[in-house]
Amino acid sequence: MNKEVRTRFAPSPTGGLHLGGVRTALYSYLYAKKHAGTFVLRVEDTDQTRYVEGAEKYILDCLDWCGISPDESPLKSGPYAPYRQSERKPMYKQYALQLIENGHAYYAFDTPEDLEKMRTDLKSEKNPSPQYDHSTRMQMKNSLTLSAEEVNDLLAKNTPFVVRIKMPSNETISFTDMIRGEINNDSNLVDDKVLLKGDGMPTYHLAVVVDDYLMKITHAFRGEEWLPSAPVHIKLWDYLGWKNDMPQWAHLPLILKPDGNGKLSKRDGDRLGFPVFAMNWFDPKTNETTIGFKEIGFLPEAFINLLAMLGWHSGEEKELFSKDELISIFSMERVHKGGAKFDYEKAKWFNHEWVKTISDDRCMMLVKPILQAKGIVIKDDAYLLKVIGAVKDRCTLLNDFYTQSVYFFETPTSFDTDAIKPKWNEDKTAFFNELMSQCAASTNWNAVELETIFKELATAKNIKMGELQMPFRIMLVGGKFGPGVFEIAEMIGKESTFERVKMVLGML
RNA sequence: GCCGCGUUGGUCAAUCGGUUAAGACGCCUCCCUUUCACGGAGGAAUGACGAGUUCGAUUCUCGUACGUGGUACCA
Numbered sequence: 001m002n003k004e005v006r007t008r009f010a011p012s013p014t015g016g017l018h019l020g021g022v023r024t025a026l027y028s029y030l031y032a033k034k035h036a037g038t039f040v041l042r043v044e045d046t047d048q049t050r051y052v053e054g055a056e057k058y059i060l061d062c063l064d065w066c067g068i069s070p071d072e073s074p075l076k077s078g079p080y081a082p083y084r085q086s087e088r089k090p091m092y093k094q095y096a097l098q099l100i101e102n103g104h105a106y107y108a109f110d111t112p113e114d115l116e117k118m119r120t121d122l123k124s125e126k127n128p129s130p131q132y133d134h135s136t137r138m139q140m141k142n143s144l145t146l147s148a149e150e151v152n153d154l155l156a157k158n159t160p161f162v163v164r165i166k167m168p169s170n171e172t173i174s175f176t177d178m179i180r181g182e183i184n185n186d187s188n189l190v191d192d193k194v195l196l197k198g199d200g201m202p203t204y205h206l207a208v209v210v211d212d213y214l215m216k217i218t219h220a221f222r223g224e225e226w227l228p229s230a231p232v233h234i235k236l237w238d239y240l241g242w243k244n245d246m247p248q249w250a251h252l253p254l255i256l257k258p259d260g261n262g263k264l265s266k267r268d269g270d271r272l273g274f275p276v277f278a279m280n281w282f283d284p285k286t287n288e289t290t291i292g293f294k295e296i297g298f299l300p301e302a303f304i305n306l307l308a309m310l311g312w313h314s315g316e317e318k319e320l321f322s323k324d325e326l327i328s329i330f331s332m333e334r335v336h337k338g339g340a341k342f343d344y345e346k347a348k349w350f351n352h353e354w355v356k357t358i359s360d361d362r363c364m365m366l367v368k369p370i371l372q373a374k375g376i377v378i379k380d381d382a383y384l385l386k387v388i389g390a391v392k393d394r395c396t397l398l399n400d401f402y403t404q405s406v407y408f409f410e411t412p413t414s415f416d417t418d419a420i421k422p423k424w425n426e427d428k429t430a431f432f433n434e435l436m437s438q439c440a441a442s443t444n445w446n447a448v449e450l451e452t453i454f455k456e457l458a459t460a461k462n463i464k465m466g467e468l469q470m471p472f473r474i475m476l477v478g479g480k481f482g483p484g485v486f487e488i489a490e491m492i493g494k495e496s497t498f499e500r501v502k503m504v505l506g507m508l
Numbered sequence: 509g510c511c512g513c514g515u516u517g518g519u520c521a522a523u524c525g526g527u528u529a530a531g532a533c534g535c536c537u538c539c540c541u542u543u544c545a546c547g548g549a550g551g552a553a554u555g556a557c558g559a560g561u562u563c564g565a566u567u568c569u570c571g572u573a574c575g576u577g578g579u580a581c582c583a
Contacts, residue, residue, distance in 0.1 A: 010583090011583090012582080012583050014582085014583080044583065046582090046583080047581095047582055047583065049582085050582065050583080108581095112581080115580090115581090124509090125509070126509060126510085127509065127510075128509055128510085128579090129509085129510085129579050130579095131579070160581095162581050164581095180513070180514090183512075183513085184512095185511080185512070186511080189510075189511055189512095189579090190511090190579095191579075191580095193580090194580080194581050196581085197581040198581055199581080201581090203580095203581070203582085203583085204582075204583050223577090224512095224513070224514090224576085224577065225576095225577055225578070225583090226577095226578090226583090227512060227513060227577070227578080228511070228512055228513090228577065228578035228579070229578075229579095230512090231512095251513085253513090253514080253576095254576070254577075256575090256576080258519080261575070261576075262575095262576075262577095263576080263577085309520070309521090309532090310520070311520095313520085313521060313522070315522070315523095316522090316531090317522085317530075317531045317532080318531095319520090319521095319531085319532060319533095336514095336521085337513075337514060337515095338513085338514045338515060338575095338576090339513095339514075339575085339576065339577090340519085340520065340521090341519060341520080342519090342520095343518095343519045343520065343533065343534085345519080345533060345534055346519070346520060346532080346533045346534080347533095348533095349532085349533055349534090350533095356546080391545090392546095393545055393546045393547090394544065394545045394546075395545090404544095404545090464542080465542060466542035467542090468542095469542060469543075470542075470543065473543055473544095474543095477543085477544095479543090479544085480543050480544065481543065481544040481545075482543070482544065482545090483543095483544090483545090484541090484543090485543080
């Protein structure tokens with residue numbers, strides 16, 4: 001009775017991998033792993049007109065980055081290969097034929113023009129989108145209205161055709177969704193969906209059912225946008241005689257725009273200034289690159305964590321979960337029914353929390369290439385490690401490490417002198433000159449020593465520390481941020497410190 | 509239009525008939541810090557609307573409104 005749990009993520013290789021897609025993959029992965037099952041990736045490339053080169057590899061890369069790699073995929077084959085629907089093309093037709101044989105499907109020879117005509121002729125205010133269904137199919141050109149002879153003749157002449165499902169009349173089609181419970185549909189309202197296209201490729205409807213069956217999928221998770229066509233799939237499982245093997249369905253809520261209405265799209269990200277795709281996506285058709293969560297500086301741990309919390313809740317107050325924790329605590333029953341608006345501020349918060357959590361070593365591995373890409377020369381990893389330890393709490397995104405730590409490596413290119421100019425005077429200039437000469441005389445160069453000299457000198461000169469510390473910070477950092485000034489001075493060294501002090505003194 | 513699904517603070521959300529309706533993000537105040545963060549302590553802010561069931565509804569039922577998805581030889 002207890003079958004091995006098998007879940008799948010079945011994206012179309014048509015472009016960047018959307019947040020919602022990653023979440024569907026994540027939930028499928030978590031569910032499979034929780035039940036010691038298998039997570040498979042099946043590429044649904046049945047629409048050759050929308051196929052985009054490189055998209056498949058990209059999707060795999062995204063899943064790898066997220067740490068939710070499939071156990072079976074086009075790249076990591078398994079017992080039910082191939083995992084690309086285009087390569088499974090021959091398998092679908094026999095099932096379409098079987099359906100026709102049993103009277104559950106039929107050939108349709110209508111041309112696009114015929115369909116267009118039917119739709120415009122029947123279109124009315126009451127019915128703005130007429131369907132190819134029980135009420136119209138007998139007026140169309142198909143194997144239901146044509147004689148067997150005519151059909152055979154058309155077939156023999158290689159007339160283009162599609163295969164359509166013959167939806168039953170007056171039937172309530174019901175199924176149980178793991179998230180929403182029982183869902184009922186009136187079969188009269190469902191149209192005769194195309195199962196096999198003119199090019200011989202199956203549509204999604206036939207392909208999911210056939211492949212889920214053949215790949216022994218036990219739990220099928222997908223977006224809520226599939227709910228309306230679920231009755232078609234239910235009937236297909238039934239008509240194909242596989243009813244008892246039908247997976248348990250779960251239709252995930254949508255991820256909505258932060259503002260306005262509708263589901264979150266790539267455009268919203270562009271408009272509002274945040275990523276929507278998991279990783280950078282280069283579109284070969286437009287030659288444009290769309291920024292991804294990875295490249296903008298998210299940690300994969302944070303990314304899956306925030307996605308897990310968008311539409312699911314553990315019931316506890318805790319919000320920060322590692323992948324392993326999610327695996328053990330995740331449950332479909334706690335997934336929400338309603339869509340959730342995406343909140344980038346909260347997303348960043350998750351990342352900030354994770355940045356504070358990861359080890360300095362791991363952080364260094366991640367940050368080093370970012371710094372180097374910006375032209376920073378790192379001679380000493382030990383030094384970088386120290387810098388990271390000093391600025392880590394101040395970085396929300398990995399890319400923040402650049403602004404938070406450049407001045408440890410390079411003399412700032414601009415100094416916020418406006419912040420100190422108004423209150424500047426000769427006494428202060430004298431203070432810094434004297435500070436340098438005293439330090440020059442000392443053999444020690446460390447934060448404690450420097451702070452002591454600094455304070456004593458300030459007292460002697462009768463200048464408030466606050467009046468001096470901020471200028472010192474501006475000299476070393478360039479702006480009003482960063483760790484303790486004396487610590488910074490110690491780290492960048494006596495020479496750099498003097499150089500920067502002199503430089504700014506000259507600007508005042 | 510029709511059909512499906514949904515609706516707790518600005519956002520994410522807990523609650524599975526009885527609570528002062530959690531918590532988090534964001535926002536505000538204060539403390540820490542003579543910077544910025546981190547950390548700590550507080551604060552403002554919520555059950556779409558209307559009926560019904562019930563001793564009692566945020567919770568159950570129905571209606572309305574609103575949102576959302578679908579209505580393709582796209583997935």
